Amino acid sequence: MDRAATADRIAALIAPFNKKGVEITEASTFAGDLEFDSLTVMDFVAAIEDEFDIIISMNQQAEIETYGQLVDAVVKLRG
Amino acid sequence: MSDLFSKFDPLIQQREALLSTGVTDPFGLVMERVISPTVAMCNGRETILLGTYNYMGMTFDPDVIAAGKQALDDFGSGTTGSRVLNGTYAGHRAVEEALKEFYGMGHAMVFSTGYQANLGIISTIAGKGDYIVLDIDSHASIWDGCKMGDAEVVPFRHNDIEAMEKRLKRIPEGAGKLVVLEGVYSMMGDIAPLRAMIRVAKDNGAMVLVDEAHSMGFIGPNGRGVAEDQGVLDEVDFVIGTFSKSVGTVGGFCVSNHPKFEIMRLVCRPYVFTASLPPSVVATAATSIRKLMHAGDKRAHLWENSRTLHGGLKALGFQLGTDEPQSAIISVLMPDLERGAAMWEALLMEGLYVNLARPPATPAGMTLLRCSLCAEHTAEQVETIIGRFERAGKIAGIL
Numbered sequence: 001m002d003r004a005a006t007a008d009r010i011a012a013l014i015a016p017f018n019k020k021g022v023e024i025t026e027a028s029t030f031a032g033d034l035e036f037d038s039l040t041v042m043d044f045v046a047a048i049e050d051e052f053d054i055i056i057s058m059n060q061q062a063e064i065e066t067y068g069q070l071v072d073a074v075v076k077l078r079g
Numbered sequence: 080m081s082d083l084f085s086k087f088d089p090l091i092q093q094r095e096a097l098l099s100t101g102v103t104d105p106f107g108l109v110m111e112r113v114i115s116p117t118v119a120m121c122n123g124r125e126t127i128l129l130g131t132y133n134y135m136g137m138t139f140d141p142d143v144i145a146a147g148k149q150a151l152d153d154f155g156s157g158t159t160g161s162r163v164l165n166g167t168y169a170g171h172r173a174v175e176e177a178l179k180e181f182y183g184m185g186h187a188m189v190f191s192t193g194y195q196a197n198l199g200i201i202s203t204i205a206g207k208g209d210y211i212v213l214d215i216d217s218h219a220s221i222w223d224g225c226k227m228g229d230a231e232v233v234p235f236r237h238n239d240i241e242a243m244e245k246r247l248k249r250i251p252e253g254a255g256k257l258v259v260l261e262g263v264y265s266m267m268g269d270i271a272p273l274r275a276m277i278r279v280a281k282d283n284g285a286m287v288l289v290d291e292a293h294s295m296g297f298i299g300p301n302g303r304g305v306a307e308d309q310g311v312l313d314e315v316d317f318v319i320g321t322f323s324k325s326v327g328t329v330g331g332f333c334v335s336n337h338p339k340f341e342i343m344r345l346v347c348r349p350y351v352f353t354a355s356l357p358p359s360v361v362a363t364a365a366t367s368i369r370k371l372m373h374a375g376d377k378r379a380h381l382w383e384n385s386r387t388l389h390g391g392l393k394a395l396g397f398q399l400g401t402d403e404p405q406s407a408i409i410s411v412l413m414p415d416l417e418r419g420a421a422m423w424e425a426l427l428m429e430g431l432y433v434n435l436a437r438p439p440a441t442p443a444g445m446t447l448l449r450c451s452l453c454a455e456h457t458a459e460q461v462e463t464i465i466g467r468f469e470r471a472g473k474i475a476g477i478l
Contacts, residue, residue: 039443042215042234046242055249057210057231 006052006078007071013047014067026068052078097416103424105435115139116327116455121432127460127467129450130434134407135296135377136455137327137367150362157357162189163344166355174365178334181368182303182318186340189332189361191353193292193321194220196331199349200288200317201259202228209255212246212280214238214271216264216442218290230257237264237442240275247283256285262305263293266441266449267400268408270298274309281314288317296325296371297378297407297454322364325371330356330364377454381407384452384461391465396478400447410436411448411468418475419446425471431464 011024017040018024022033030036036044045056048070054077056064064070098104112120116136117128137143150170160166171189178187190196201224205211209230213221216237225232233250235242243258250256258280260271273289280287291304299307302325306312316337322330333343344350356364382404389404392411400410413419416437423435426448434449441447452461472478 037444038439042236046236049249050245053249055210055231055233055246057233058225059231 003071003075006075009051010048010067010071010074013051014044017044017047024067026066026071028067029065030067030070031065048074054078093416097420100417102420103427105420105423108427108432113138117453117460119432121427124428124430126427126430126432127456127464128432129452129456129464130432131453132293132324132451133327133453134293134381134451135325135327135367135371135374136453137325137370140327140367140370142370143327143363143366146366147359147363150358154358156359158355160354161351162355163351168355168358168361170358170361170365171355174330174361174368175332177365177368178320178332181301181372182312182334184318184334185336187332187334188340188343188347188350189330189356190350191330191356193319193323193331194223195349195353196319196321196333197221197290198224198227199347200319200333200343201225201257202349203343203347204286204288204317205230205255205257209257210250211257211259212243212250212285213259214243214261214264216266217259217261218265218292219440221259221261221290225259230255238269238271238276240272240279243276244279244283247280247285250283256280256283257288258285259288260290261293262289262291262298263406263408265293265408266436266445266447267410268404268406268449269401270294270305270405272309273306274311277306277311277314286316287314288319289315290319292319292321292324293406293408295320296374297381302371302374302378322360322367326364326367328360328363328367330360374454381452381454383458384454384456385409387458387461388450388452388464391461392468395465395469395472397468397472407452409450409452411450413446413448413477416446418477419448422471422475422477423448425474426467429467429471431467431471 064073110119116133116138119126158166175187175189197220205228207229211225211230212233214237215234233246235246263270277287289306294304296302298305306315317333317335320332322328385404385407389409398412436447436449438444
């Protein structure tokens with residue numbers, strides 16, 4: 001699967017967590033723009049992990065601040 | 080120069096806003112005199128203690144007190160040394176022997192606090208390339224142990240067996256795996272389905288650590304905890320516990336049957352690089368642990384207290400953390416911090432102390448009034464407690 005297809009699937013998974021309907025760009029941040037709290041992060045990460053059958057450990061999550069970084073990380077984790 | 084303290088401004092403002100309403104500072108209580116495991120003087124008022132974790136009421140046990148006094152006379156006030164240098168006295172060995180007998184396990188290692196036991200064991204056994212799979216509602220000492228080590232940290236939704244299993248199955252082949260669970264989760268007072276969770280952990284090749292801080296002395300036929308109660312204690316690789324709850328003093332420990340466990344004494348930094356417990360503390364702990372082996376009647380009375388309080392508060396209309404009492408902790412849900420603090424203060428005025436718990440210690444941003452019962456609470460005291468909750472609930476507008 002290429003980056004664009006992965007990005008589309010992630011965008012679909014964000015929708016139910018994007019309560020304020022913020023427009024998502026590569027630079028959108030989860031903590032700032034999307035206002036995710038720690039519990040939302042856990043549920044969102046679980047949704048991503050289940051969709052792609054991967055683990056994103058908390059150590060890796062610490063490096064992921066934006067939507068673009070998440071897409072890159074998922075592409076990399078799927079190898 | 081940027082002020083390193085500016086990151087605390089939101090908390091400082093929240094605190095100022097709360098205190099400006101005139102409410103007593105819920106985090107500044109002083110006990111002027113302690114009369115018994117269940118009663119103290121607070122602000123000059125005789126107060127029933129319902130938030131101490133002193134589950135088995137051992138703090139004023141005459142044998143425990145006598146052992147502590149004797150050790151002060153015989154061994155002095157402190158060891159001034161690490162366990163691996165000059166800080167292991169006969170009493171430290173004796174309390175480790177008592178723990179081995181209490182749990183029926185081959186090894187016991189005593190730390191200076193329960194916090195350090197989790198910090199030390201978790202950060203030491205799970206290293207680079209290993210994975211720690213843990214419940215999202217884990218205690219701060221577990222999280223800090225994860226943060227201090229170099230392992231990959233993978234949390235799962237509270238008590239969710241399927242979520243835990245999925246994560247275990249995705250861990251790369253050959254990586255070391257540690258599953259970290261608690262017997263009783265102290266915020267809501269609920270227990271873990273350890274039997275099912277440990278089965279899944281073992282099927283996926285993980286070692287299992289269970290923190291039984293809030294169950295020791297009380298849950299299980301011999302008071303060994305939730306794992307014993309569910310018949311799976313022999314499947315647990317590491318049990319973490321504390322002396323600061325049922326045992327009635329301070330200190331922490333890990334018991335294990337792992338054949339190489341003793342090497343931990345040399346490689347576990349929070350064990351090595353701190354002073355050992357004072358002789359009086361280990362003497363009181365050993366005496367208390369041995370008495371807890373034969374405390375069946377007290378356990379039965381504590382369960383009775385827990386059921387009565389849970390039923391009474393539920394009947395009054397309070398929203399509780401669990402549908403049925405699962406431990407000696409009964410958690411009362413508050414609508415928000417302001418009304419929680421008001422209710423806490425109203426209870427204190429009535430002569431009842433409970434813990435006010437709020438984020439980040441609590442799950443899902445909740446404010447809780449956490450009650451922990453004691454085997455020394457009389458049935459009459461429990462009825463008094465329920466009455467005080469009713470009056471305070473009306474004063475604070477919760478009921």
